[in-house]
Amino acid sequence: MxxxxxxxxxxxxxxxxxxxxxxxxxxxxxxxxxxxxxxxxxxxxxxxxxxxxxxxxxxxxxxxxxxxxxxxxxxxxxxxxEHPPYEHLIKPEAIPLTIVYEDDSLLVIDKPAGMVVHPGHGNYSGTLVNALAYHLGDMPMNSDSRPGLVHRIDKDTTGLLVIAKTHQAMAHLARQFFEKTTEREYIALVWGNVEEDKGSVEGAIGRNPKNRLQMQVFPDGEQGKEAKTNYEVLERFRYVTLVSCRLETGRTHQIRVHMKYLGHPLFNDARYGGERILKGTTFTKYKQFVDNAFALLPRQALHAHTLGFTHPVSGEWMAFRADLPPDMTSCIEKWRHYTRHVTDE
CATH class of the missing domain: 3.10.290.10 (RNA-binding S4 domain)
Structure with a gap:
């Protein structure tokens, strides 16, 4: 597979x-x-x-x-x-799922913030896989011996995931991701005023040798795997920018790493330095404003907004969209209000 x-x-x-x-x-x-x-x-x-x-x-x-x-x-x-030694001991748990679509071959869910996709160190229960085991029972294993998972997003990223319910669907969907025929758009709020209205980031992504919980860009490609992200500015809020990111590859932390490489870490992304004030003034009122925005969105500002793929049985093109979650919309609206009504220079 x-x-x-x-x-x-x-x-x-x-x-x-x-x-x-x-x-x-x-x-x-x-x-x-x-x-x-x-x-x-x-x-x-x-x-x-x-x-x-x-x-x-x-x-x-x-x-x-x-x-x-x-x-x-x-x-x-x-x-x-590399994988938990108890992976065959996954316990079904009655955890609610937001199911966007389901048929005999697959389902598409809208994952909330805070939900880990599958069991791992420190997360032995309460994961999406635990919920799927309860909802679906038996599921096909992917090449990493993880049931149902065709692709993944991390704990604090929200949005769309497709889950395979049969071996045929797993193989077909996995090939689409491998051959880059799926379509995925993410919405991100990033630090700084992104200079170009649209552009691309290309740079191999690999594990940071000094911090193995981080990834980094290796621009000459001597390490890591090729990666490309296309971005487009949606709205500017003086010191942060709302962007759409479309993936041509799907590397670990790709958007977070590529945007940091551009000089625009994701807003409140603690792993990559976005939890600090990176742009703006030194005024106390501004610091208080940003702290309040962090409180509204206590995670990195990233949402898997759209997902498109070919149905593994019917051959029909399937397209899904998940609205921004309330924490992101509240934070964005706060910045929008600031841009319109606050003068601090």
Missing amino acids: IPGEHEDEDPGEAELFEHYSFQAASGQEPLRIDKYLMNLIRNATRNKIQQAARDGNIRVNEQVVKQNYRVKSGDVVRVLF
């Missing part, structure tokens, strides 16, 4: 990582690290542990070690799994 691409997924809860940390007890006899971890991590297979070692994701005393390293007394061991 060809995997779908994953726009804006949070690596802390999606592809990267399940975290465990242990300190070897005093008197610990030397023991191969794979055996040591199997004794401590429930449901983790030896193959999964050895794969983590091959990927450089097992560290002892902050140094990467191989699978034959022998743990000794006092060692601090940290392991990062």
